[in-house]
Amino acid sequence: MATRAIEIEDTKTGEVTEAVYEHPFIVRLCHWVNLVSLFVLVGSGLQIFRAFPSFGAKIPQKDLIHWPKAFALGGWLGGALQWHLTFMWIYIGTGLLYIGYQIFSGNYKQVLFVARDLPGVWPMVRHYFFFGPKPPVREAYNPLQKHAYTSAIGLGVLSVLTGIAIWKPVQFSLLAWTMGGFHYARLWHFIIMWAILAFVFGHLVMVILHGWNNFVSMLTGWKKDAEYPSK
Amino acid sequence: MDSPIESRRFKSVNRRELVKLTPALALGAFAIPKVQNYLLKAGLGFSDWASAAVFRSGHLAPTFSHSELTPFNRFPINDYDVDDPGVDLERWNLTVTGAVQKPGAYTQVQIQSLPKITQNTRHVCVEGWDVIGNFSGARLSDFLKMIGADTAAGFVTVQCADDYYESLDMATALHPQTLLCYEMYGQPLTREHGAPLRLTIPTKVGYKQAKYLTDLKVTRVLEKVGYWEDQGYSEFYGL
Numbered sequence: 164m165a166t167r168a169i170e171i172e173d174t175k176t177g178e179v180t181e182a183v184y185e186h187p188f189i190v191r192l193c194h195w196v197n198l199v200s201l202f203v204l205v206g207s208g209l210q211i212f213r214a215f216p217s218f219g220a221k222i223p224q225k226d227l228i229h230w231p232k233a234f235a236l237g238g239w240l241g242g243a244l245q246w247h248l249t250f251m252w253i254y255i256g257t258g259l260l261y262i263g264y265q266i267f268s269g270n271y272k273q274v275l276f277v278a279r280d281l282p283g284v285w286p287m288v289r290h291y292f293f294f295g296p297k298p299p300v301r302e303a304y305n306p307l308q309k310h311a312y313t314s315a316i317g318l319g320v321l322s323v324l325t326g327i328a329i330w331k332p333v334q335f336s337l338l339a340w341t342m343g344g345f346h347y348a349r350l351w352h353f354i355i356m357w358a359i360l361a362f363v364f365g366h367l368v369m370v371i372l373h374g375w376n377n378f379v380s381m382l383t384g385w386k387k388d389a390e391y392p393s394k
Numbered sequence: 395m396d397s398p399i400e401s402r403r404f405k406s407v408n409r410r411e412l413v414k415l416t417p418a419l420a421l422g423a424f425a426i427p428k429v430q431n432y433l434l435k436a437g438l439g440f441s442d443w444a445s446a447a448v449f450r451s452g453h454l455a456p457t458f459s460h461s462e463l464t465p466f467n468r469f470p471i472n473d474y475d476v477d478d479p480g481v482d483l484e485r486w487n488l489t490v491t492g493a494v495q496k497p498g499a500y501t502q503v504q505i506q507s508l509p510k511i512t513q514n515t516r517h518v519c520v521e522g523w524d525v526i527g528n529f530s531g532a533r534l535s536d537f538l539k540m541i542g543a544d545t546a547a548g549f550v551t552v553q554c555a556d557d558y559y560e561s562l563d564m565a566t567a568l569h570p571q572t573l574l575c576y577e578m579y580g581q582p583l584t585r586e587h588g589a590p591l592r593l594t595i596p597t598k599v600g601y602k603q604a605k606y607l608t609d610l611k612v613t614r615v616l617e618k619v620g621y622w623e624d625q626g627y628s629e630f631y632g633l
Contacts, residue, residue: 170398170399171400172399172400172401173401188411188414191411192414196418212522214521215519215521215522215523221468241622241625241626242434245435245626246434248437249433249437249440249441251441252441253421331445331448332516332518333632333633334448334450334453334597336455340456344516345518345524382412383407385407385408385411
């Protein structure tokens with residue numbers, strides 16, 4: 164896919180550099196709104212979890228962890244539920260806008276992991292984790308990145324589906340059944356939250372490693388001196 | 395590719411793209427205490443509206459076999475103040491008021507003369523735990539028929555011996571699995587579980603399923619919603 168690009172002539176030196184338009188507006192908007200939603204949903208979710216920090220029986224109750232109140236949001240169960248039940252709509256809305264935009268604009272090709280990307284995964288893993296040589300950069304996202312981002316979207320969808328199964332185990336009893344019923348849907352919802360947090364952690368590490376220029380592109384859309392060819 | 399632009403112009407292009415993101419700052423409204431309260435109430439209200447919208451009168455909550463039952467001694471007892479509000483079971487009756495043709499005091503015998511329904515259903519607590527229990531009682535819909543309730547009224551409210559109170563939307567009150575429950579696990583309700591009469595509503599969260607009922611009212615207007623709801627919990631909380 165051809166990426167929009169411009170050449171920039173430095174006013175003082177006359178030096179010419181290239182910039183590519185990497186992140187369309189809707190993608191950037193969804194990214195930052197989603198950052199807030201995830202923060203609120205995880206924080207309030209952990210406060211909700213504190214009301215019954217277990218996945219077993221109520222009697223006898225074996226608590227899994229005593230999650231500290233300092234790392235939770237909402238103050239009390241009722242407050243946390245208000246945050247959770249408010250931001251879930253923002254989270255779902257953002258997700259639908261993002262997925263809808265990606266499909267209709269064709270921009271999904273930039274990030275969707277497909278079978279063609281499979282052979283490129285191992286060389287990237289070798290480069291990132293085992294000091295292997297850096298594979299040539301051909302696109303905005305390398306195969307491993309595509310895999311990570313596509314998985315993150317998948318986790319986002321699963322977080323919503325498991326959430327619906329917990330919130331409405333009767334009206335959506337078939338959905339809850341596919342997850343093993345209300346009891347197990349709650350466990351899946353919790354596991355998926357940690358999987359999303361693991362993604363966020365890896366994402367933050369990579370953002371820090373790639374520096375300011377890369378970070379700014381998620382704010383303005385434009386990336387100067389991109390490593391990959393613009394056409 | 396377009397012809398080269400000056401770096402100064404590129405900066406203004408960047409600035410414009412950045413400014414486009416300002417709608418996201420609207421989320422900052424959640425940081426203003428007064429607005430936050432309003433927004434969270436609206437969010438909860440919208441969730442309740444959606445809950446009512448997806449409720450289907452004909453859709454039954456899953457039922458379970460006897461082998462899946464949580465043993466009776468492991469069925470949790472949740473109350474908000476006392477396990478036993480000291481109801482005089484001999485002289486107990488249910489006081490019926492509001493939009494009904496036959497208001498008055500109804501005895502246990504009258505309630506138990508209605509067809510007896512037994513069901514193994516899941517009880518889900520707002521805290522996150524769940525148990526599968528065995529409940530028997532009369533359909534609330536049958537009782538509403540008995541008292542000549544105006545089912546267009548909108549709500550059924552109950553008052554309890556321990557000052558707990560609750561309300562139900564009429565659609566849920568008329569649901570075939572909504573019971574005036576007087577037996578659990580084949581035995582008369584024990585005091586901790588709400589003797590002599592409690593609500594069992596498999597389509598609602600636990601706090602809606604009030605115990606130790608003393609009064610029942612059919613009404614158009616809700617003055618209070620429920621003990622927990624009036625402190626900020628979901629009003630509808632349908633499962």
